[in-house]
Amino acid sequence: MVIGCGQCGGRIADQFALLGKNARRQRGISIVSNVLAVNTDIADLSGLVHIKADYKHRILIGSRKTSGHGVGKLNELGAQLAREDGDKILDSIRETRLLQDTDAFLLIAGASGGTGSGAIAVLTKMIKERFVDKPVYNMIVLPFNYEETTEERTIYNVGTCLKSAYGVADAVILADNQRYVRDASSISDNFSKINYRFVEPFYNILSAGEETNPRYIGSKVLDAGDIIQTLSGWTVIGHSKIASSFLPFRLDFRGKHAETQKGAQAMEDAIAELSLKCRPEDARRALYLLSAHPNKMSIDIIKELSATLRDNAKHAIIRSGDYPRGDNMGVTVIMSEISSPKKVMDYFDRTIRFISLDKRLSQGFNVEDAFGSIPSLLD
Structure with a gap:
């Protein structure tokens, strides 16, 4: 079961919904039991194409505080709203017709945003507590380079999101937006192609263990049990x-x-x-x-x-x-189970420096003390 959190997570979840439709049409098999999108922004939910449009599949949270306009990159607020309205997501999960056939949950979010970055770890914890027999995985999308250099809040959001997710998810699949950028393409074309490339590697992996046609069953079947035994900690996927x-x-x-x-x-x-x-x-x-x-x-x-x-x-x-x-x-x-991926460790280091700088700034700037440490050219 796939649950997209925030704008980025919702768009990638939308691609998983398309993948599920393709598997049913092309192969006659079911590879996703349900696909949900969770957001604080009505416009983002409205822009989805393949996820069912009813309120049980496109779930708006925090409307009393945000009026449906998002959290403005404040992932602490995204986490708070997920805690307050998490029952909406749990109710939709419980009402899933194929819940008993669900082998695992995959929650997806962009690390640099507000809603997804804050909500993914909170919702992961809630789902793990309610469905203790099913693993819960996270897919976390890392920001573009331009986001890191132009948006000060980005690094803090990424660091807190990664730390929180790692502490609760059974595995964290890392996906780097910058890996798939094509400079000559338009923004919308870049986004749609990047999202597709994040999802494409899962098609055969999810299909192989669900195949029913004897012609297409492998001599060594890779099924959900093999995937569950493999996924642990920091994880990457390629195709x-x-x-x-x-x-x-x-x-x-x-x-x-x-x-x-x-x-x-x-x-x-x-x-x-x-x-x-x-x-x-x-x-x-x-x-x-x-x-x-x-x-x-x-x-x-x-x-x-x-x-x-x-x-x-x-x-x-x-x-x-x-x-x-x-x-x-x-x-x-x-x-x-990748030990200390360099890019993740860099984010943690930069987050610590951001927090330290933020604390110093919040304590105020004393002009006299600062002047005392600067040499004068008049002496």
Whole structure:
């Protein structure tokens, strides 16, 4: 079950709703049991396309205090309103028809905003307390560079959001907006493509364990249990696709060798496209899924994929699976339980400095004391 918090989280959740529709239409399977959007801003909720438009799916919180106009980047207020109106979200979850089939919850938010940044950890805690048998994961989207340099509040929001989420969620999937920026594209085009790229890697991962057609069930099925055993702490996800030849292996030994080499290249590309730049060797758990035409899968490719991932994530417990669907070769990789990702640690350090500076400023500026420490050019 997917729950988008705030503007950023709601838009990404909207893409998950589209992903769920595609899975039902293209594959005849259900990969999301429900998709909700939670916000303090009516306009943001109105701009969604694929999430159902009723009040049980687009949930407005804090209207008495914000009049439906958001919290103005004050994530403390976003957290407070989530605590006060959290029952609305819990009621919608309880009324989900497929609640019993829900393996886990995924809450999504942008780290730099107000509503999502503040609400995600609060709602995660509430859901964990009510549904103790289901893991609750967070996907947190890190800000663009321009947000960090032009909006003073951004760093504080990111630091407090990451700390709070890490303390309560079963895993925090990190996604960096800046990784997918294309300077030549318009703002709206950038946002829609970035949101799609955040969601795309989940399609095959979520589909493989729900597949019902015997033709498309892998020899080694990757299901919810494998994902749950992998996700822990700081987590990243990556995905790649490589065009595959239509020649069967048995007809051309050169073609077989070329396809095997593509396996290693697909894994390298997936690692290069991880949702946050990090050191793969810092991961303690990892998972990959190979998807391709059934005639294009071989033990050699699996060996190549496993060896390439092992070379990169030397200390990780690795799980894997295959999903015989699609004409192109696709690889999805998850790296989890990453120790102290550099970008996250940088945010914490900058947040501490921001708080320290803010405290000094709030204590007032004494001109005489400041003048005493500045040398005079007249002496």
